[in-house]
Amino acid sequence: MKSTVNIIGSGFSSLAASCYLAKAGYDVTIFEKNKTIGGRARQLIKEGFTFDIGPTWYWMPDVFERFFSDFNKSPEDYYSLEKLNPAYSVYFGKDDQITIEDTLEKITIAFENEEPGSSKKLKKFINQAKSNYDIAIKDLVYNPGVSPLELVTFSTIKKFDQFFSNIKRDVRKEFKSDKLIKILEFPVLFLGAKPSDTPSFYSFMNYADFGLGTFHPKKGMYEVILAMEKLAKELGVTIKTDAPIEKIVVENGEYKGLISNGKTYTSNIVVSGADYHHTETLLEKPYRQYSENYWTKKTFAPSSLLFYIGFDKKLKNVNHHTLFFDVDFDIHAEAIYDDPKWPENPLFYASFPSKTDINSAPEGKEAGIFLIPLAPGLEDTPELREAYFDKIMSRFESLTSQNVKKHVIFKESFCINDFINDYNSYKGNAYGMANTLTQTAFLRPKLKSKKVKNLFFTGQLTVPGPGVPPSLISGKLVADLVTKHHN
Template sequence: MKKNIYIIGSGFSALSASCYLAKAGYQVIVLEKNKTIGGRARQLLKDGFTFDIGPTWYWMPDVFEKFFADFGRKPSDFYELEKLTPAYQVYFDKADSITIPGNLEGIYKVFEEEEKGSSKHLKAFLKSAAYNYDVSINDLVYKPGASPLELVTPVTIGKITQFFSTIRTQVRKHIKSKKLIQILEFPVLFLGAKPSNTPAFYNFMNYADFGLGTWHPKGGMYKVIEAMVDLATSLGVEFRTDANVQEIKLNTDGEVNGLVVNDEVIETNIVLSGADYHHTETLLPESFRQYSEKYWDSKVFAPSSLLFYVGFNKKLEHVSHHTLFFDTDFDAHAKTIYDTPSWPEKPLFYASFPSITDASFAPNSQESATFLIPLAPGIKDTPKIREHYFKLIVDRLELLTNQKVEEHILFKESFCVNDFVKDYNSYKGNAYGLANILTQTAFLRPKIKSKKVKGLFFTGQLTVPGPGVPPSLISGKIASDSILKTYKNETII
């Protein structure tokens, strides 16, 4: 009989780990508390419209390729990718926007038109970013975060100063245009931190942006989830939905010996949690938790979000598939997220209009739209507040893009702090996990392997390597490697 492993949650990291563990010969059972697989990357279907509830950006395609290649497959075996041209559009004022092309030469031209001489500095910046990306992907991000020595390699020693400088300092050293600065600083938002707190080494996200490009899986990001489920199923992984894990049971020696799921006891000696790390530890007796409430409260979290999923009865004008609205003060908004947790008075926001690229997202001549405002986790969330901010961003959308949209809304659904807590047991309703600042990087993040409970492991955004979809795929591999290493001398069958 195969040795079984139960995985809590079915997001990207959990699905990744399930595939690696099943390939290694384990019987893997994935437990998902919600009705559908995918964790934060679920899908909303309504009145002929389709919405990706969670991630909408497909960056770092090489990480997806590497994942599927580990199983002798490739993304194109499961879904069709299209490189977006333009990659995205950024609004700064009424009818004042910059469109980022889908190729480097076009991007250099856009920069030069905005600020003479800036393309030269951009080329130097991206050369450094490309090098850091290679170092990160090949030397760092697949490490388990067990020791500071993981960061010390012949390559990284020469880059040590970049861990003590910041993205903001690096970007503003030569570029003066406020618009170009905002474009170069925005990718680190995917790491969940302010540019002023993010080490310069993380400029590799700019290479992910400009160098590797922005892609769209036909049918949306949920197609990637479906692909991973298909792969996992072919490897023998079992999926159980509506399966709420209420307790992790331990024996007298502090070893995992079971789970309580929907009030029933299931025997197992190995548990991997892809659910919220803080929540998972609340399923244990307090004395077996590695991190206290004080610890979690002291951490810098990536933002939560207020999201709206909107169906329009017409095609919208003057917007791109991915459109950013940076017509307000970024620093003022960031302060409400990281310094004084509160609702922003004039928020920046992001909008995705996937039906511009992919007709499957909306009925003919109509538009599917997702709007996102990044927020501090843990702030008050009420229907009245949500309505206020929906009205605010619709008014801004109309003004900035010079068109009427409110009268063309068929419906809207919202998702915010309370929903992140209810649906994902997310600590304070955060959306992206722990921010990737210097003091929360690599070995300074919560550990993959529990130090107090034998047989308990973790994966996902609160552990290594950090926030985002590609890092989640990597986290699943790191966690599976840790399990395989721990039990390498035990017979599986």
């Protein structure tokens, strides 16, 4: 008889794990608390507009290719990708922006125009970042975070010092222009920590940005979720929605089953892709590996205030991805990491998928997604959301020289309370646990429970870390561990 696996959650890591486990011969069932699958990568459809609620950046296409190729498929079998040009633009003030185009050659020209002599330094920096990327993506991140020795390879020994310097120091040593510094420090925000707390080794994110580029799946990131669902079902995976988990049943230190909607579902193994902290609250106290104190001391990646807006006209002076860095980056970072509070003058990011994709908005209209990074655990009220909407819209109008407030057909918001309600997210974080030096690899919460036999974890609070490509990898890692420990 086939061994059975229950999986909690249906985000990227859970779907990836389900595919690998089904391929390995397990009978797999996914339990998703929400009405639709995808975890944080869900969709909002309203009045002819379509928004990705969660991730909007498609980076590291090679990781997606590697995932699908493990099943003799390719992304093209399921969705079509377009490389964005420009990848994104960054506003530093009115009539003051830098555009990042789709090749390193073009980007070096933009750098040289901003700071003479910087193009040479950029090429050197990106070469180093590529070398780190090759080691990280081909080697390191596909390790299960079980032992410190995973970090010790012939390639990493040569880069050992890079775990003890940081991105901020490296960038500022080479570049003088504040604008270029901000652009080079921006990608590590995806890893959830300040550039000063992110080891130099993670410069591989800059290679992902400048070397590989930014892509858009036609019809949005949700197409990747639908592709993984299709693959999972082809492999025999069962998916249950509207199926929240009330309890993980353990007897004598061994996992026995899940209780969902009052009914018990037994299986040989359980993998949780739900929030790690939340998953442990489904266990009786003696079976939890990490105390509340453990979680409060960890550095969590930011939460976010998001707006999904339907505009009744096409907007000008913006690209598909547009960053607004016209205020002090360090002061906003302090409000996230050092002294958690709502930032006085927030940086924000905006995405206009309808600039690229006709499926995102009705003809002649624009779909806009606006994101303000926030500290997790802050108070979240309708009044605060409204105040910040006004704040960023006024700046947006002024910076892009157009009137937009009176062209809003509708707006929906999503913030800390929604991350908690919809995803059981710890303190309402949006991206998981930050990749700081003391939270890297084997120092992150473990894929395999030390206290409950046959209980495993996957997703952005465990290895390798935050982001969509790492979540795909996390699903593979946990599936490998299950097959290794269970057979």
